Amino acid sequence: MLQCGDMEMVVDGNIGARVVSVKLNGTEILGSKELHPNSYGSTLWLGPQGKWSGHKVLDASAYDLESYYNRNLRLKSMNDSLNGFTISKQFSLIPSDSSIAIEYKITNILEETQEVSPWEVTRVPTGGLAFFPKGFPNDTPSGHKGLPYLKIKDSLGIIWYPYDSSTDSREKLFMDGSEGWLAYARNGTLFIKKFPIIDPSEAAPGEKNVEIYANKEKTYLELENQGRYQILSPGNSLYYEVVWYARQLPPDLKLNPGNKALVDFVREVVGKRL
Template identity: 30%
Template sequence: MINLYILLSFLAFSNHKKVEDKVIEHGKIRIEVKANVGARLNQLYFDNIPLLVSDKEQEEYYGSTWWPSPQRDWHWPPPKSIDEGAYHYKQSATSAKMTSSPLKTSDLRLTKGIEIINDHKVRFTYEAENIGKENKTFGHWEITRLAKGGRVIFPAGSAFGDAEFATFPGLLYFKKDKNTEKLINPSVDCFDIPIKKGCGTIPHTDKTKLLADGQDGWAAYLNDGILLVKSFENTEIDRLAPTQGEVELFVNPDLDFIELEEHGAYQTVAPEQTSTWTVDWYMYKYPSNMPQDAASIKAFVEKNIKVNNL
């Protein structure tokens, strides 16, 4: 009886995992989604190369997902129906649409759209519907977990965070000081942040998270010869959710991953209304004969990716 019970439990678990994993693929791109776990993007392959930290590497903190911003509204964990719940899943040849099933306590219904545009581009569309009875104020927030060992590049904005938030422990809010100056390449006005394997903080600091004002609407990560660029609407810092940055970088102090995040505008959405936000991901093999410095990476992005013509 014990052996039979173990066998049946294993088969049930295997079937559950099989149901969770959905696949969208076309050309050089293959996407794996866990529809029953927050419709989380578990892995994205470009030319058979995995780009994300998947559930094979991290049991809890893996893949890419969406949260409402700011975090101070819900602290931790994220809203369960959005981050962990099962989504209704509908797929076509090169795209999928997934809609959450809110709990009674939830006031947001989230629909995630994924579309493979071509061999180098995937579009993510987030539709957050206010299903509550009162106005809901929030911002869009995409969180993507990537392996350490690469380089984060994004254009630096000119706005600075307020001094009050800069005092929060563990955070490096964008302010002009000796720390942020070391993170910015002044010749191209870009954040240029190497992420060494095994590191536990933002380079040149004792902080684990950088919250910054970006510019031009893109942030890139170069790792193992693959360049991933996230392209989004540029948002001024005074239009963001309180205590957040337009581009955020989190370096996990204990585990082997970082989070490259971006935020949309903070807004008030009336009952039965929906806010839509789009982020495009571009993937390229970075030429081995090109330098891996901020100037070269920025030039490559601007040449190959039309971030201003979405």
């Protein structure tokens, strides 16, 4: 466990170095194993979806501890001989702005060139409001394998997804997000993921840099962000750095789609870290 002030994070090194808990003032932010036996917490996948054969070694096997000191934790996976990669994850709690900095490293262990993108998948409980800046004025959502789109609202150049329990199927949304953040507000707490901006041409085939997924039972959402699709020569690595923030929301700040004050709050938070 890493702890800094009123925020704490738990990483399970025995299950893919997965982040299984993030709490702010004792309030859990991430989706727990009680919501789904396999899809819980936050992890890193390989993009694009469907190109790689499962993620059991990288997502569910034990990672080796490389270092643990002063609010910093670094772990490394075993070699995934099926897909030809290893993954290292470094987690750091930053006291100056109460954030969590995460650095992912993906290394090609094959003796041939491979293409891959980093893909962070974070599960949260349903019942909140997800939102992010859209990439282009005329950008429209795309889906995957025939799944219906989430019922979103487009206001202020922001895509909003207020939780909708009326459907009985899985739902998904792919879009190009700008500004490099994706936020989720629930029960008076705001969770923000900040990540590198990429041009749409740099995304993996069939993918975009922001995705939101709701499972059929409507017990969790996946807040997902993808990095640049890159060519890795044998032995070469890519790095993907993200920053998480958790904040208490002012009690008078309404969680309504189109609320500019909510967007301004997020922009103030992410703008504080240089």
